[in-house]
Amino acid sequence: MTLMKHLAAATASLALTAGMAAADPALIFDLGGKFDKSFNESAYEGAQRWAKETGGSYKELEIQSEAQREQAIRRLAESGANPIVVMSFSNIETLNTVAPDFPETKFVLIDGVVEQPNVRSIVFAEHEGSYLVGMLAAMASKSGTAGFIGGMDIPLIRQFGCGYAQGVKAVNPDATVLTNMTGSTGAAWNDPVKGGELAKSQISQGADVIFAAAGGTGLGVLQAAADAGVLSIGVDSNQNYLHPGKVLTSMLKRVDNAVYESFKAGEALEPGMINMNLSLQGVGYALDDNNKDLITDEMKAKVDEAAAKIASGELKIHDYHSDNTCPAVTF
Amino acid sequence: MTAMPKWADAVLVPLISLLIAFVISGLVILAIGEDPIAAMKLMITGALGSTYGWGYTLYYSTNFIFTGLAVSVAFQAGLFNIGSEGQASLGGLGVALACLFVPWPHWSLALIGAATMAALFGAAWAAIPAYLQAKRGSHVVITTIMFNYIAAALMIYVLVTLLRPTGSMDTASARFDPALKLPRLGDILGLVGIPFNNRNPANISLLIALASCVGVWLLMGRTRLGYQLRAFGKSEKASVYAGINPVRITMYAMLISGGLSGMMAINTVMGEANRLLLNSVEGAGFIGIAVALMGRSHPVGVLLAAILFGFLYQGGAELALWTTIPRELIIVIQALVILFTGAMDNMVRKPVESLFLLLRKGKA
Numbered sequence: 001m002t003l004m005k006h007l008a009a010a011t012a013s014l015a016l017t018a019g020m021a022a023a024d025p026a027l028i029f030d031l032g033g034k035f036d037k038s039f040n041e042s043a044y045e046g047a048q049r050w051a052k053e054t055g056g057s058y059k060e061l062e063i064q065s066e067a068q069r070e071q072a073i074r075r076l077a078e079s080g081a082n083p084i085v086v087m088s089f090s091n092i093e094t095l096n097t098v099a100p101d102f103p104e105t106k107f108v109l110i111d112g113v114v115e116q117p118n119v120r121s122i123v124f125a126e127h128e129g130s131y132l133v134g135m136l137a138a139m140a141s142k143s144g145t146a147g148f149i150g151g152m153d154i155p156l157i158r159q160f161g162c163g164y165a166q167g168v169k170a171v172n173p174d175a176t177v178l179t180n181m182t183g184s185t186g187a188a189w190n191d192p193v194k195g196g197e198l199a200k201s202q203i204s205q206g207a208d209v210i211f212a213a214a215g216g217t218g219l220g221v222l223q224a225a226a227d228a229g230v231l232s233i234g235v236d237s238n239q240n241y242l243h244p245g246k247v248l249t250s251m252l253k254r255v256d257n258a259v260y261e262s263f264k265a266g267e268a269l270e271p272g273m274i275n276m277n278l279s280l281q282g283v284g285y286a287l288d289d290n291n292k293d294l295i296t297d298e299m300k301a302k303v304d305e306a307a308a309k310i311a312s313g314e315l316k317i318h319d320y321h322s323d324n325t326c327p328a329v330t331f
Numbered sequence: 332m333t334a335m336p337k338w339a340d341a342v343l344v345p346l347i348s349l350l351i352a353f354v355i356s357g358l359v360i361l362a363i364g365e366d367p368i369a370a371m372k373l374m375i376t377g378a379l380g381s382t383y384g385w386g387y388t389l390y391y392s393t394n395f396i397f398t399g400l401a402v403s404v405a406f407q408a409g410l411f412n413i414g415s416e417g418q419a420s421l422g423g424l425g426v427a428l429a430c431l432f433v434p435w436p437h438w439s440l441a442l443i444g445a446a447t448m449a450a451l452f453g454a455a456w457a458a459i460p461a462y463l464q465a466k467r468g469s470h471v472v473i474t475t476i477m478f479n480y481i482a483a484a485l486m487i488y489v490l491v492t493l494l495r496p497t498g499s500m501d502t503a504s505a506r507f508d509p510a511l512k513l514p515r516l517g518d519i520l521g522l523v524g525i526p527f528n529n530r531n532p533a534n535i536s537l538l539i540a541l542a543s544c545v546g547v548w549l550l551m552g553r554t555r556l557g558y559q560l561r562a563f564g565k566s567e568k569a570s571v572y573a574g575i576n577p578v579r580i581t582m583y584a585m586l587i588s589g590g591l592s593g594m595m596a597i598n599t600v601m602g603e604a605n606r607l608l609l610n611s612v613e614g615a616g617f618i619g620i621a622v623a624l625m626g627r628s629h630p631v632g633v634l635l636a637a638i639l640f641g642f643l644y645q646g647g648a649e650l651a652l653w654t655t656i657p658r659e660l661i662i663v664i665q666a667l668v669i670l671f672t673g674a675m676d677n678m679v680r681k682p683v684e685s686l687f688l689l690l691r692k693g694k695a
Contacts, residue, residue, distance in 0.1 A: 031610070033658070061651065061652055062651060062657075062658045064644075064647070064648060064651065064658055064661070065391075065613050065644070065648075066599070066603070066604060066608055066610065066611065066613060067387070067390060067391070067532050067599075067603055068648055071387065071531075071648070072652065074530070075652060089500040089501050090501060090608075092500075092501060093501075093503075093506075093606075111500070112500060112501075152487065153487050153488075153491055154487070154491060154502045154609070155491060155495070155499070155500050155501075155502065156500055158491075184480065184483040184484035184486075184487050185480070185483045185610075186610065321498055321499075321500060322498065323497060323498075324495075324497050324498075
């Protein structure tokens, strides 16, 4: 009897694994498109890494309009994809309506929180990572002026800027933080020329370290800073290699890891909320061969100390989302 | 005397242009190693093969009807309104304000109120470039383009700083009262016994768009103002000589145009999203230019062109969903359609014209 039970259980689990092999995971990119040199591309890299390691295949989709959000998620769910990773906070409302209709399908939302029993929400503590690079910026700056260049003036980018300004002010309370946003349309995420112009303008105002949180636009910022001989800070993925010795560091936001882990977990994915903060290494700063001469041991020690304090909860960084204000800088 | 019969001008030439555009698109699809016939099939079944597909097609078409009409009205008065995009964003703001801050007892009243606000806001946004054109001679093409950017910046400010609920990451206003949800096309057709999929965003705004087509047709063809607008567009000097006030006509043309653009927002903001999103217009203002060009600025033409572009949008989405054809290629197909039907119209028109002349000579 027990043997039978075991056998039945084994068959059942076999059937389950077979089912798991059949269901491909899926990834839905947001409006910026797959190759945005930033958020979406990072997710793409995570998915590719999973595909290479496991030899599995996955479905992917780039939406083109707001009305397609629901359409895309529904169609992928109907096609049996599982889990479905959805990029961007813009899908919060959509997932709230669609997820209950597909209780058997697991969804992962990156950059937003949805409270549904079959959704895993992954958010990143951008303010914590930005705080650390802000500290590094203030310590590396000789002029006492640090720059911040954002893409579009949306709350998420203010979150980056606010954490950064707090980090700068924590090291040097008298420091000036210059902030600029690139534009008011989606083109602001991919306008390296304007990014370069803004960087030049900030440099002429005395900035000698500039943090770009602006997707593809940031490449222009990094280039202009390198040309002018000042330091820059990359974003999302490690961009230190772009201008070795001229990029102070990069604020890491490991969207790729989030996608990779979700794909790897497959249908067994645990729903709930994950805050990819410093302690989970969801955010951080990049240190490699390209910038090891820029970051002294003293700087590193100070930042790592702050990181440990943030991770342990001893040091609280103001979260722009909590009250839509920033104590360190006005946008 | 015209070289071609009317039907050839209105139907044959656009159809041939369209055919060429699709053939070249097919070649491009072939060049990237996909099957153009299968792709075409997928587009057609995806957009027109089910009431679900039709719903999406008509939802997009509704936007394009409004912006297409808007561009065509101004165009007939000799004004090139490229500011539909901005006027529609402002229309969205009007809809959002009406839906968020007025306690409407019923959705139908809310619809009337929101549509009025949308038209007013859109018209107000067109009024400034119109005034600058009429009084100061600042070219309306330049000013309306610039007003698109000002509108985009204004919408960011409004959504990030004023209308966004605290703690929300989304650059969007709060949800409207669910009671204000507009009836979907499926609900309406269901009342008269026609089964229509309800899981798509097509809604009652489509009927308003169709009514606007009739309204524009009446206005342009059957009223004194319409006659004045057209006369002004054909020849400013002659119309001034005939006693038409150029300032007044410029203002009217742009206000009507802006109002129509603004009305688009009831479809996207109230009909689909139920809240104001940052990019609720999504380029429909620019597509409106192509739609007006292709539709020869006639309401019926605009309607047909709008449905064509709705088809391209929805069919393109299906293509991106089920094949490895990248979404950029869908933009290429749309661009080819615009290129051949709008910009390179004469390439087809001239040969067809000479063909008809030849035929006529043969008869005579």
